[in-house]
Amino acid sequence: MEVPAVSTAGSPANTNPDIHQIEDVTPSGIPAPDAIINVKANVAQIVRVLNMGGTESEKLEQMKKQGRSILTLCRNKRDRITPDRVEEMSKRFADATLYLDWLDTNVEMVPRINTSAKIELVLTTLTDRNNNVPEDLVSKASALLVKYRAENWGQDTVPDVPDVPEEDAVPNAEPTIGEIQLPPANDPVFGTGGIMCGIILDTSNGRKTYRLRVDIPRKSPKVYGHNDIALGSWYAFQINALFWGAHGARMAGIAGSVTTGAWSIVVASTYEDLDTDYGNTIYYSGSNSHDNKNPRQAAPASQGTKALHASITTQNPVRVLRSGGSASNRSQNRYLPSCGLRYDGLYRVASFRQRLNKNGGLYDQFKLERLPNQTPVDELRRSSPTTEQPELGVMAKYNKLAGKHIVVIGGSKGIGRGVVEAALESQARVTLAGSSQQSADAAVASIKAEYPGAEVRGVGCDLSRATVEEDLDALLTRAAELGGGEIDHIVYTAADSLTLGKLEDLTPDAALKAAHMRFLVPVMVGKMAKKHLRGAAEGRDKSLILTTGSIASKPSPGWSVIAYFAAGLKGLTRNLALDLSPIRVNAVEPGAVNTPLWDTAYKSVAEREAALHEMCKGLPVGRVAAVEDVAEAYVYLLRDTNATGETVQTRGGHHLV
DNA sequence: GGGCCCGCAGGG
DNA sequence: CCCTGCGGGCCC
Numbered sequence: 001m002e003v004p005a006v007s008t009a010g011s012p013a014n015t016n017p018d019i020h021q022i023e024d025v026t027p028s029g030i031p032a033p034d035a036i037i038n039v040k041a042n043v044a045q046i047v048r049v050l051n052m053g054g055t056e057s058e059k060l061e062q063m064k065k066q067g068r069s070i071l072t073l074c075r076n077k078r079d080r081i082t083p084d085r086v087e088e089m090s091k092r093f094a095d096a097t098l099y100l101d102w103l104d105t106n107v108e109m110v111p112r113i114n115t116s117a118k119i120e121l122v123l124t125t126l127t128d129r130n131n132n133v134p135e136d137l138v139s140k141a142s143a144l145l146v147k148y149r150a151e152n153w154g155q156d157t158v159p160d161v162p163d164v165p166e167e168d169a170v171p172n173a174e175p176t177i178g179e180i181q182l183p184p185a186n187d188p189v190f191g192t193g194g195i196m197c198g199i200i201l202d203t204s205n206g207r208k209t210y211r212l213r214v215d216i217p218r219k220s221p222k223v224y225g226h227n228d229i230a231l232g233s234w235y236a237f238q239i240n241a242l243f244w245g246a247h248g249a250r251m252a253g254i255a256g257s258v259t260t261g262a263w264s265i266v267v268a269s270t271y272e273d274l275d276t277d278y279g280n281t282i283y284y285s286g287s288n289s290h291d292n293k294n295p296r297q298a299a300p301a302s303q304g305t306k307a308l309h310a311s312i313t314t315q316n317p318v319r320v321l322r323s324g325g326s327a328s329n330r331s332q333n334r335y336l337p338s339c340g341l342r343y344d345g346l347y348r349v350a351s352f353r354q355r356l357n358k359n360g361g362l363y364d365q366f367k368l369e370r371l372p373n374q375t376p377v378d379e380l381r382r383s384s385p386t387t388e389q390p391e392l393g394v395m396a397k398y399n400k401l402a403g404k405h406i407v408v409i410g411g412s413k414g415i416g417r418g419v420v421e422a423a424l425e426s427q428a429r430v431t432l433a434g435s436s437q438q439s440a441d442a443a444v445a446s447i448k449a450e451y452p453g454a455e456v457r458g459v460g461c462d463l464s465r466a467t468v469e470e471d472l473d474a475l476l477t478r479a480a481e482l483g484g485g486e487i488d489h490i491v492y493t494a495a496d497s498l499t500l501g502k503l504e505d506l507t508p509d510a511a512l513k514a515a516h517m518r519f520l521v522p523v524m525v526g527k528m529a530k531k532h533l534r535g536a537a538e539g540r541d542k543s544l545i546l547t548t549g550s551i552a553s554k555p556s557p558g559w560s561v562i563a564y565f566a567a568g569l570k571g572l573t574r575n576l577a578l579d580l581s582p583i584r585v586n587a588v589e590p591g592a593v594n595t596p597l598w599d600t601a602y603k604s605v606a607e608r609e610a611a612l613h614e615m616c617k618g619l620p621v622g623r624v625a626a627v628e629d630v631a632e633a634y635v636y637l638l639r640d641t642n643a644t645g646e647t648v649q650t651r652g653g654h655h656l657v
Numbered sequence: 658g659g660g661c662c663c664g665c666a667g668g669g
Numbered sequence: 670c671c672c673t674g675c676g677g678g679c680c681c
Contacts, residue, residue, distance in 0.1 A: 207677095208678060208679090237676080237677080238676065238677090250674085251675080251677095254674095254675085265675085266675055267675075268675040268676090270676090271675050272675095284675095285675090287674070287675075288673095303673080304673095304674085323675070323676095
């Protein structure tokens, strides 16, 4: 589920059913956690939480119920709903969203579940355009559908289990809905991009408890290898490592399978008397090694200890995390971080031996050897954060994008996609427009996989039609709705194919066709920006960013037509800055960037990249620009409220050679 | 800062 | 459903 949007001052009441936003509500009986009080949350925010029951049969029964509820819900045409029922419908769509999230995170799909709870029917019904389902829910449902179909509904991987006897089912259990308070998405610590992303601080029991958020999908730790985790990654608590899939347990030191071996272990100071850490070699003791008193026989191996034994046989690599904590201050282990946990890379379990503990009891100790070709531990140790790190997230003076709503037209791929990700990392809320709803949904799904809990939505808009003005109007109206009623910035990065052929082959038709996207659309975006970026007169920072290219400043043979439009766009930018004032209007002028835009000219991604690198190797920077590079220019123009009528150039020194 | 104790999340 | 655990807050 989405993290609830932050309401911006003066914005109209939120009408988006996916956003649970209840103004002036203090949840009774739930003391607000400290971290939430400290954050400038302007409204109390509530999220509904599903309880799907404990046993498998209870869960299945609830899934059937949720499915039935969604199917009836979709049969109601929303435009025929009376105004007094709108709120009820919103809640029911919100519950459907919760259900899909729950499904995604908690259920290992097998054909039996699909048949019994009608999963495929429910998902296809949700994605049916005729059903007026909220955009978020549609993209969620289609993403799940794609995933399940790709997995063939679990047929190939998971052995199916027989149906439970009917008497085991609990047909009368109702799904109960409790309420917990969530931090706003732009919370510097608990929000998107914060170090505690995916975790909630619960103080309802009178003490601080960190728990995983059920509404944000987390990464599975059951993977051998790095699991996409960068060496030296640092986590404040073990539960953060659990959320990011670095380690597989909230408390245990070993996470793994007793048959295929350990996925990850945590080296902590609590076992310092038994373990020995040489950095590249670690002697790591099995769970409970302190307790045994029998000198002849080790205590029965725990799951974790069994997993390490299995690792000796399978030689599957084990992720090693080193943990700080309060006791580590006096720790003799120089490899432990001063606090939190650091991912130190892959090790193999080479062997095991038996030793005696202080009680004279036998215990199993494993020898772990660090795999070669990884950044040395000592280097990771120097870059490892310390207790100051959490403060970094609190510095908001320069991050003016936190909580802002940014619409990126052309945000499903290429430079626009980079701008979306950069904005999300700056804790903004983003609505991206792709050329179709499908492309927008697909982009949103993959962005969410990379940025759990990110507030990003997708809208489809085909800008190639003659009705581009109305299409843009509709797009921005819809985007404003999705973003809580207001748009702060519009970024235009949409472009069509770069191939125009030789000048002598150019027909008037082809020139005018090229003019549509490169001349007409930017002008209309300017016109519509004036209409949709409301609130600038009241002092709120609003801006539009257009995209041109280095061909605007430096000619190149064969590019006359595109150069014409690109240079014209700089004039448009300057003049719109006057016409739209106090809305800021700027442009970014990138050189060649490695994006799919070039693919029309090349047969494959490899060929494209080779050609681009060949084209750019003579530049002072010696390489082709990545999307992440030029995205910085957009972020700058979004943040500098003093910049208007400017064109920011980022072109690898192309103008110098 | 040593130790007590609560309780989440995983796995059988 | 049970049990476990290289946490972590908090009390003294």
